[in-house]
Amino acid sequence: MQFTDIDGVTLHFAHRPVAGRRHLVFINALGTDFRIWNAVTEVLGDDVSTLVYDKRGHGLSDLGTTPYSIEDHVDDLAGLIDRLGIEDVALCGLSVGGLVAQGLYARRPELVSGLVLCDTAHKIGTQESWNARIATVKKDGIEAIADAVMKAWFTPGFHAQRTNELAGCRNMLVRQNVDGYIATCVALREADYTGVAASIAAPTLCVAGDQDGSTPPDLVRSLADLIAGSRFEVIADAGHIPCIERPEALAALLHAFLADLPAGN
Template identity: 45%
Template sequence: MPLAFLPDLRLNYADQGTGPAVVFSHALGLDLRMWDAVLPLLPLGLRLIRYDHRGHGGSDVPDPPYAMGAMVRDAERLLDHLGVKDCVFVGLSLGGLVAQGLAVKRLDLVRGMVLSNTAARIGIESQWRARADLVAEQGIAALADATMERWFTRTFRAEGHHLPWRARLLDCNPAGYRGACAAIGGTDFYTPTASLTLPTLVIAGSEDGSTPPDLVRETADLIAGADFQLIRRSGHLPAIDAPETFATALTSFLRRIGHV
């Protein structure tokens, strides 16, 4: 996959198709492959862009901690590098925080957004600091099983479907994971997100142990005119455990706003 050579960072990305752009921003500890099951289910005639956050996948790993402003700026500079304007930005969990920050900063880049399993604020800073400290001391393996329990339903795990994603989490660079924990812990977008008026779809999973549906709905209520959709029997990563439902919701949103 190509690398975008930004002034101080190389970002790994994938760019396929032509037409109106849809940009995908992944969850903490994963990479752009998180969207693999969704993309083939989307309509033709779209430019589909995915990228790895700093510290993740094939992107560079600066020393932690990271600021959310830097992660938003990474997305901004990537889209400028690719000549993208007026995209629909799809962000899940950490990617949803990036989406909110980018929409506030650069409305010329984002004409609509999908916020999946995310919130204007996720947890509290001390929680994220403790998680980063645990990874520094014991590695990502120390929190892998608890993360799987928060991410996926009991049925999904009982059938072993979580195992490839556990392996991908373990492949995440610990410094990158710690850096992103700091970014999440330091972010409170309640006030800026409440100022947004662009078309927005907000998605929650009924069995999400990381960003429960009530928290996600609270963020939807901040944005004037936002649509909210609950995906039942789905956890924190519906792009993985319910890709057909996720793709259907995304396609419906794209059609409603005239992006496809």
């Protein structure tokens, strides 16, 4: 296990550099830890250097000071990348991770050679929807929303055929730090990156699971429409977490996207 302190917040990460290969940095969804990327990074193998990490308030990383903004998460990621001495990255952000990716690009465009914005948007949810979720979790814990989240995360086929994995993913969700979960819900509630998305000039791929119940394909397409020259792809038979449900399909899109990027530093 690898840990480092970024401005008083201990982050848990796994860095796998491969000589001569660009770094692909993965940014997790709300209520998950970096194990969601295991199958994708395994498929990619030695074709890319990888960095995965647990956001503050998630996994084995510190809680930090609550509530959060997306910019707090950007601070953590920028600090981690700098600590590791990485100078050229492609970002793959899932859900809230996609907002963090957009925020890092806005702050450090020279660092980011490309973005994969997966099952995300420039603005996710409404004040009302986030307030309702926050109130429920404060009162009854993450367990109270877990079944509804699983329906949004995964397709009916996954629920029917991959029951052991479903149970494990549910465990991952409900065992997250409640304060960290709520703090990130607050960050999502307040985030609007519409202007940032419209300013993105780096090569960008927007990806949606065709049965995503959290950020449906039409919402992800609206993000792609804001970003000049971006590509939009739909992964069939996938919900909100294609890196678990369809890792080979996502890895294939990532591999092709990276292959088309100009040579990095």
